[in-house]
Amino acid sequence: MAKIDAYEQDILTAFEKGRLKSVATKGELEKLKAAARATAVKDRRVNIRLSSIDLGDIQVKALEEGIPYQTLIASVLHKYVSGRLVEKTKTTTARSTPSGRKHASD
Template identity: 55%
Template sequence: LSSEEQEILEAFDKGKLKRSKKAADTQKRHQKYAEAMFKKDARINIRLSSKDLRGLQKRALAEGIPYQTLVASILHKFVEGRLHENNG
C-alpha cells in the first residue's frame, strides 16, 4: 500500500472514517450503472486490428476483467456521455 492508502486503512481500522451523507444515493446510482452495463441482451460482431485487440486485452488484464467486459464498459460510458475523445 502507498503511504496514503496505509493512512486511510489505519483511519478506517480506528473508526475515524464516516460515511458520506450522499453514500446511499451514490451506491444506488452506481448499482443502476452496473446493472445496465452488465445486462447483455444483444450481440454484435466487430472487426479490429490485431494491435488494437492486443491493447484491449492488455488493458483488461491490468484491470483484472475480461476484455469483452472492458469493451462493453467503454461503449456504455461513451453512449452515456461519460467518455470523450481526447484531442490533445
C-alpha cells in the first residue's frame, strides 16, 4: 500500500470509526447509481491504438481521479456517445496542430 500523509490518515481513521457522513442527497445518489449501472455493464472488448503521449496523459488523469485508466477511457467514451461530454473552451496547444506548432495568428 502506498504511504499516506497525515491528512489522509485522519480521513482514513475517521472513515474506519464511522465518523464520516454522506452529504449527497437521495436524488444525487440515485443519479450516481444509475450512471454506475449504465457504465458497469461491459460485455464487449475493443482494442485501440493511441499515441504514447496520449496514453501517458490519460494515465496521469486517471491517477488524479483515482481510477484505472481503462475505466477513464470507457467513461469518456460513454459520456461522448450519450451527449454529456461537451467542450468547455477551444484552445490551441502545441499538441493540437499537426506540425506541433501553434498557428501564427495565436
